[in-house]
Each structure stands twice: as C-alpha cells, then as structure tokens.
Amino acid sequence: MNARLFFAVFLSAGLGTLVAQPFRVEPPNWWAGMQDTSLQLLIHGADAGALELSVSGTGVVLLGTHPADSPNYLFADLSIRPDATPGTVTLTFRRDGQPVAEQPYELRPRERPADQVEGFDASDVIYLITPDRFANGDPENDLVDTLRETALDRAAGFARHGGDLRGITDHLDYIDSMGFTAIWPSPVLENNMPAWSYHGYAITDYYAVDPRFGTLADYRELADAARTRGIKLIMDQVVNHSGSGHWWMDDLPFDNWLNYQDDPKMTNHRRSIHQDPYAARVDAERMTGGWFVSTMPDLNQRNPFLARYLIQNSLWWIETLGLGGVRQDTYPYPDADFLTGWTCRIMQEYPNFSIVGEEWSYNPATVAYWQRGKENPDGYVSCLPSVMDFPLQAALMSAFKEQEGWDSGLIKLYEALSNDYQYAEPRDLMVFAENHDMDRLATQLAGRVDHVRMALTYLLTVRGIPQLYYGSEVLLDNDEAPGDHGVIRSDMPGGWGGDRVNAFTGAGLSPDQVAVQGHLRRLLQWRKDHPVIATGRTLHYAPEDGTYVYGRYDENERVMVVLNKNDAPVTLDPERYRELIAGATTATPIDGPAQNIAAGLTVPASSGAVFVLR
Structure with missing residues (x-):
C-alpha cells in the first residue's frame, strides 16, 4: 500500500x-x-x-x-x-x-528521545550537494514515465542528469574521508514539473520523495548510513512556495490557500521591508505575498490550516529521518509571524536541533534580525538558531578581488567581522564562499588557485559553521557561463560510470586539483582535533602590508591564522601580536616544522598559514 x-x-x-x-x-x-x-x-x-x-x-x-x-x-x-x-x-x-x-x-x-536529536554547530563542516549532479547510484530510476519531465541530458544545464540519493550514500566514505561532518542535499521531494525539475525547489508533494531520486527507504538509508559515520543529514525545506504542479492545485482547500490566488503577482524581493520603519503596506504585501516565480505559487501561511500543515510536515521529516538540521529556503519571504511559530515549535520539540535560514542580504543588520536572541526595535522575536552569513561571503570575495592599497583589500574581512556585535550569536552563523545559486568559488576568484586555498583556509578557521559546495575541492568552475545556475550545478567528476576524471578516486585530476583537495582534507581533519576553532574566542588585527592576522583562543589552546596576499613571503614581528601569542614560544603550522616565535613568523607568498601556538 x-x-x-x-x-x-x-x-x-x-x-x-x-x-x-x-x-x-x-x-x-x-x-x-x-x-x-x-x-x-x-x-x-x-x-x-x-x-x-x-x-x-x-x-x-x-x-x-x-x-x-x-x-x-x-x-x-x-x-x-x-x-x-x-x-x-x-x-x-x-x-x-x-x-x-x-x-x-x-x-x-x-525511535529516539527528542533530547537525543542533535543539530549541527560550529564543530561541524557542511557539504552542500545538488543530488541530481553529484552521483548516479541507480540508473534504473533516471526516467519515470508517470512524471511530466522525462528527458535526461547531461549536456544540458537545465535538464536532469540522473544523480540520486543512492549516489550520495555510495560516496559517504569519500565525504567522511575528506572530513565533512554534515551533508546538506538540496530538496529531493517530488518536483512533478514539466521542466527544470532537477533543482528540487518546486515541490509538488510534501510527503513524497521524487522517484528519480529514489524512495523514502533510500532517503532513510542515507540518513542512517550517514549517522553511523558521525555525519549529520540536513534537509533543505521550502515553506514559502510550492510547485505549480502540486497535487492540490487542481482542488485548493481554501480560497486563500495561496497568496494572490486568483490573480498571481510576482514578489518584489524587497526583503528589507521587515526591518524598514517606513515601508509601505503595499510593498510589504507584495514582498511576502508575491509568487517567487510564475511556476512557484506563494503559500499563504496566514491560513491557520496551511500553517499547521507546514509545521507538522517539518516535524514529520525530522522524526522520520532523524535529521541533524533543517535549512529553510527563502527565509524572509513567508509570513514573519508564521516563521516564529514554525521555528519555535521545532525547537520546543527538539531543544538541541539546528535550523539555518537563507536571508540573502549583504547588510548584517538585516541578517541579524532573524536570529534567535536578537532584540529587535520592532519587538520581533525569532527562535531561529542560525542564519547564512551573506555579508561575510561578499566581504571574502571582495577581499581577494581587490588588489590595490596598503591592505590589498583584506580590510573588507576585518570590517565584516567587526560587525559581529549586531548578531545575537556570531558563532552560530553559517559561513561560506559559494552555494548552488552563486558562481563557483574558482570562477569568482578568476581561477587563482592560491586564492581558492586561502579562502578555504579562512572559512575553516573563522568563527561560525562552515559550508562548502561539492566539487570545490577539485576546482569545479562555471567559467563558460557565469551566472548560469545549470552550469554552476555541474556534475561531480566520477559520479557517472565512464567519467574520465574521478574526484572520488583521484583518477585524472590535475596537479592543482590534487593539491587543493589535499589541502582541504588536511584542514578538515585538523579542525576536528582543535575544538578551539569551534568554541574559542576571536582576536584579530587590522590588516597591514597585504597581511591579515587573526586568532582563535581559549584557556587550553591558541591558534594564529595569517592570510598573506603578497607575492613574496613575509616575516611577522611577534611583538605586534603579543596579545594573541601571550607566552607561547613556538608556532607549528598544519604541515611543516615548528618556528621559533622570537625569530619572527614566516609565511609563504600568497597563502594562508595556520599556526598552533605553544
């Protein structure tokens, strides 16, 4: 049945x-x-x-x-x-x-007490995956005749390529060996749409796995197999909109089940209306009520039956899969009061759980508004533990793109971090350089492998919860089509039988790809053994002469990170950094011999160095 x-x-x-x-x-x-x-x-x-x-x-x-x-x-x-x-x-x-x-x-x-359902935190590193583009574990489910879109074409960015849940499960050993501790697949629920169904964000049945990704049993197997390896499964959920092919569209329960139900209007994307004391009501209604796109009807969470439906759906998936977290898409687009009820109900049931919301804003005040514990001028209260740190992402890219000036652009990182006073808990922010909606890291940094390595070093040592996108470790890019989501979400090399290059085994990788993958693996494994990166305090120094120095420290350990954008090695005068160095006499990098601090710390050209101070 x-x-x-x-x-x-x-x-x-x-x-x-x-x-x-x-x-x-x-x-x-x-x-x-x-x-x-x-x-x-x-x-x-x-x-x-x-x-x-x-x-x-x-x-x-x-x-x-x-x-x-x-x-x-x-x-x-x-x-x-x-x-x-x-x-x-x-x-x-x-x-x-x-x-x-x-x-x-x-x-x-x-199956487990609620207090044993644990979410992700700053000790984790999250691996974001677009399932259709990661690995094809079961070619038998590539085409499903009963669904509207049946084409399969790996050469087309907008088409389905055949990746599935089995493909992720089959490569958990690789993910584990790299050092990732959580995976975030983009949505795998049914998207019975005539085209562009691969991305998963136009859900047509909130209780059904898309058969081209597998079955509920496959989803459960992924969750269980990941858990046995100490890897948490994060579910990408969408409460703002459904797909226009959803089963209820032929027979909507209520006349107000959707916003602009009889006369669809698109959202104005003015997300700042939530914080804007002068926002016009018509703009606010269009923002939260407008459809995201014409094929994604906007759900009216002010309807109490729909609100309950969406809350229970989230709880059902958490309980069914034993999830380690939820990522909520387009966070500021639904009704704000509903979001409070949704987050608070989940956190009430699972006190140790984690939810991260996508607020794509580069203004830290706008992002901070949604986080749990923030005292907002308008009195808005949230139970959302984590928010995606888009302001820091923008600063990170600017820091490497700008070359001129005494600080070589690194002041952008320094100033971005100085805005942490606006957040209720900076340690719970999700930090990243790219995701499934952005140009690939290698493309954003114009193919500079040294800058890619430095950016990865920064993400894995700065405060917050790091998230990396699949394929970054082997320098996947979208140089051929900047901004094209279908190309951004390109296939993971080795995920399909017959692939000439295989990121999972290393076959066919270039020297640069091997070097970046190895660098990331060392960082990820090193990070597990140094909890100060997750829980310690931060101390940073204003950039000088193309270098930026910051530290993570607690009563047990001190770590010093140096980003050197210069084309030549630099030697740092330890006296300027005495507050961080304290009584340490040696600085040991992740890979290399210990240095005598008194003689000055030497950092190679165009690199990020991580030192353990003792």
Missing part, C-alpha cells in the same frame, strides 16, 4: 459490499509521545467535507473537524495524549449517522 494513500473500505448499507475508495491523509502517520499532543489531519477525497468522523485508539481523542471551502477536504483535530500507545488508530467516516468507511492510521513509537 502506498504510504501516502490509504484505502477506505465503503460498506453499502445492509449489503456488506466492499468498495475501494481512496482518501489522502496527511501526515501519513504520527508518533506517540510528542511534546505537543495536538495533531491536525488533512483528509482529501470526494465529498470528504460532508462526512462525519470518529476516531478509536488508546489515548487518541478527536477534538473536532473543520470543512474547507472545497467540499473534498476535511481537517481533523486530534489529541495524542501521553497515555497513547503506538499502533493502529481507526478513522471511521459516517454519513447521516451511518458508517460508510473505515481507514487505518498508524501511530508509531519514537
């Missing part, structure tokens, strides 16, 4: 004739022992709204039902009391007091 579609048995009055009638019930199952005892079922089927419902099951109580504007929906409020026992709950439907259908509903035992 399809896990998302139960079959009610209709009983003809007095005849006992069995007639199969499908009802869609979402969530498709739930759990006993959740912190919040309430559960709301969405029931969809012919004339479901005209039926009476009763529920039988130990500890499960029906509190009430609600019809929708469409006659084919019924929303049922249940209470799953603390004494509820796992097992089958029976949903009985009646018309005019006579039973016409019975449908089973599964209440499962929780």
